[in-house]
Amino acid sequence: MILRALRLGNVRRFANRGVAIEGIGDGVNVLSAPNEEGKSTCFDALNALVFVPYTSSAAAAKSLRPHSGGNPLVEAEFEFPDGTFRVAKRWLGAKRALIHDAGSGRLVAQGDDAEAWLSARLPGGPRGPAGLLWVAQGGAELGAADRGAREDALAAVAGEVEALTGGRRMVRALARCNEELAALVTATGRPRTGGDYASALDAARQHEQAAEALTARVAALRDTLARRRADRARLAALTDPEAMTRREAERAATAAALAAAAARADQLEAARAREGLAETQARAAAETRARAAQAARDRAEAARLAAAARAEAETAAAAEAAADTARAAATEAARAAEAALASARAQAARAEARARAEAAAARLAELETRLAAAEAARTRAETAQAEARALALPDKALDTVEDLERRLSTLEAAEAAQAMRFRIDYAPGAAGRVRRDGAALEDGGGGAALGETRLEIDGIGRLTLIPAPGAGAETAAALARVRETRDAALTRLGLPDLPALRARAAQAAALAQAAQVAAAEARASAPDGLDALRARIAALKAEARPPEAPQDAPAEAPDLPAAETRAAETRAAAAAASAAHAAARETAIRTAADASHAETGLARLDAAPAADPQALQDAETRAAEALAAARAAREALEDGAADLDAARAAADRAASVVAAATEEIATLRAAIAGHDAAIAARAEEEPEAALAETAGLAEAARARADRLAVEVAALTRLKSALETARAAARDHYFGPVIAELRPLLALLLEDTPGGGAGGGGAGGFDLRFDEASLLPAELERGGVAEPAAILSGGMREQLALLTRLAFARLLARGAQGAAPVILDDALVWSDDDRIERMFNALHRQARDLQILVLTCRQRAFERLGGRPLRMVDWTPPEL
Amino acid sequence: MLRLLHSSDLHLGKRYGRMPEALRGRLTEARHGALERLADAARASGAAHILIAGDLFDAETPAPATLRQGFQAMAADPALTWVILPGNHDSLAADELWPRAAAEAPANVRLALSPRPMDLAPGAVLLPAPCPSRRPGRDLTEWFDRAETPPGALRIGLAHGAVQSFGEEGAVDVLAPDRARRAGLDYLALGDWHGQVRIDARTWYSGTPEPDRFLHRGPGAALAVTLDAPGAPPAVAPMETGDFGWETAELALLPGEDPAARLAAALPAPARRRRTLLRILATGRARLPERAAFLAAADHAAPDFAYAEIRADALALEPEAADLDAIDRAGALRDAAEALLAEARDPARPAPDRAAAATALARLHAYAAEDADEGAPA
Structure with missing residues (x-):
């Protein structure tokens, strides 16, 4: 169904006149006009034409009447596959509904037939999905579907969705089911505390427990009865x-x-x-006779033992005497050996003393020699030291004089250099005639004239050389001072000149060295000092005296080891002899005692009566x-x-x-x-009766619990069936919508994070729908879910519009066929960039749809493209 | 001629644990009242003797009050003689019960504690077979065959036990069903079965005078027995003695029937309902609305009764397309309904799963019906 023309007569602002929009094309059509120009009035009229029966006097019809009154007239031309038809309606007064074939002008239907014709041409009826799909002014918002007079795109499909998913009846059925189930069990399926099911189970358990207790009591009663029966039987027997x-x-x-x-x-x-x-x-009696016989045997044995004891005692006494003799001899031999040993030891001691005295004498002589040498060396050292001390010079005296001497030599050299020099070359025959200081000067000789110098020339007289005044005076003065100093120093030392000084210094050094050498010699001879040496010598003198030997001392040296061996042997022999004697003595005493005892016993036996x-x-x-x-x-x-x-x-x-x-x-x-x-x-x-009663109670409670369990199973199964069916229906319906919506969203979100790729899941975007509003409830981009409520106004508006376009295109492809989509100032919140994308989306959908865009934003919609429409005057025909 | 009233299985002292608390007292009182009603029946039938064929008491050790109040009721009419036989519930092994009973029994109560002939009345000898224990394991009436009685005297047997074994074959503890014939009895009064049963012309189970379960059909009753002469066939007449009726209304439904009408026809007259315990069993097949209608009608009728137990477990669902349409013509609700129906009909599934699916489907249908009743938008 395509709208080709729309004409209004006496509708609202167009009182007593007509206005028309002609030449409406396929695809996108744009009616761009300022506010208050009547755009919305045009399409309210169109809505009324389609949806409001001509006989209606309801608000929808009355709203078309202008303030000045009269009967509103609306006419439109719709193109169907079988032709183009003009549909006209007038409401309130002179009510009419007419359908004409636009091509031939043939009247197709009028009155109620016209309404029926129109309904038939709108598959599903005027309220069905094929009605006009309207996006109202400001209505393109999520959750703000206009369900008013105009038929919104979503309102058109809501019925279908509801029919598919069960809609509100499904919601009510599920709610009822959940409510009944929740009264019995928790979400996890456990009996709900306080609920009938839990109460029945509790009651069953309590009664069963009570029955168990009563069973025990009945058993106890029967046991007591049995025991009493047994006791009575036993008592009867007893x-x-x-x-x-x-x-x-x-x-x-x-x-x-x-x-x-x-x-x-x-x-x-x-x-x-x-x-x-x-x-x-x-x-x-027997024992008495046995004792008498035994006594006789005992006496005979005692007599024999006494005799043996006596003999043994005598033998022992003899042995003891022999042992004593041997012991005495051995002792004597030992004593002699000891004496010999002592003598040998004394002789050895004397020999050793003599040897020590001889050694001491030799040592004494050596030490005395060393003492003499040491004492002589010490004397020399002391003498040299005394001499050296006498010749000793003060410290640095030599150095001082030598230094003065060097300075004097330097000054003298300077003076000499400054002096006038002269040389005598004698004439032949005149040699030696010139004298200086009385000494004749040799030929060719000369000298230096320091100061006034007088030369005696024989035969000539005196030649006096007088230096120029001041010449060499300073040097001479210095020379004089140094010389004076040197002379004074020498004078203090008592020496005439430097060589004497040097000689004295050398002599003093030689003496000091000699003293040191002598002292070293003394130390070599007496390292511990002379006193120690002298004491040692004194001691040696005592040691060196030889011991006095007895007169009978043998001359030869004794064999001390042999003497010691002999003494040891004899001592051992004496000890052995002594021990043997002691043993023999003990044996003698014992045997004597035994003999005495035997004698005594025998005497006692002899004394007893027989x-x-x-x-x-x-x-x-x-x-x-x-x-x-x-x-x-x-x-x-x-x-x-x-x-x-x-x-x-x-x-x-x-x-x-x-x-x-x-x-x-x-x-x-x-x-x-x-x-x-x-x-x-x-x-x-009455435990038996109580048990029977409690068992009945338990049985009843268990039966009730079982019935409730069946109820729970049935409700659970019902819930599952409802949820499964609804989920399947949703998938069935929303799946195609999402598929249709995806390319539109890709157009819209191509530059947003996660947008543009299409498809759900991470990296793309996805939508979840609210089943009641049929609008997106949540947008997921890049794996992040954003509830519609937090999206921007523009985004919400755009999503809502795209969703409607998706639904509309789906419907257009379906059996119901296409219906015009009318957008009445739908994009209010979209910025320039987004609005162009939305234009692209509109054109994309317009391939299958007729879209009429009404806008007052002329400049913003200049780039929409499509067919521009305008309102023109129209003279309504007389119906 | 001898007239006697035959009864058994009063189970005095037994409590009604399965019943709602408010009802238990009424039922207990009704059980005690059976004694008085037996006396009335005896008087009405002209019987001077009331034979209790076992299980007068429910337990071997009844409370003193139970024993004493029972005897007081029996003593109310000294003209009546009560003969009490120990049954399996109150066997002779109850050595607390019977000595006490012997000590406290009123003059018109006779305890048949020994398997020996007892003079019941001039010219009438009673042959009792008291149960020595709960499971005696033998036919206690065997001695009747050899029991000697005065010539010309009526021979009346009194026993407690089954004449048919419901366990393994060849059980030795059943009573010979033809014991009356074998032992030349004029009448054999039996107890144990709570329903009234005629074994042969001379052998009867009286049934309990006050039922306490749904197992047996018919009201609580006793038997008025008239023995004209030795060898003559006894005249046996049931005498209704029950206070509460235990009735089972079993409705075998078919699709297309009106369950409410069927139920209304099956229910007892309204005047009896207050003293009737009713079990309503729906069987057969029904469509979803019919099942709902049955449950609604049963729920509606239930408050008329002292107790009502409604069972539709055995009622198979046979939904038609229109039933599912009532849930929804298409869409998810319809899909859910179809899935549940398929599961309920799938023989491969365990019975509990099928039952759960059927119940779930019925519930879904009920939700839809309630929605429709409330005028909720579809």
């Missing part, structure tokens, strides 16, 4: 009169048997005592006979006697049976009384 009589008879019989057995046991005990006594007496063997034999025989009689008597009593222990055991057992029965009867009676009380108390509680 208190049976026949049994009681039997127990008592047995007790009496066993007691009597015990008394008889006890009496017999007493007799037997007496017989055993008598037998014991006889045994003792017989044993004593027993009569026959009498002893008779006594033993009598005792044996008495024993045999006692034993026979005891055996006679034992034969046939009752076992007292057995009788006592039988009596005890019979008595204990009676006592135990008595005690058990008492115990059983008490136990049965206790059972009675317990049973009565428990029966009062």
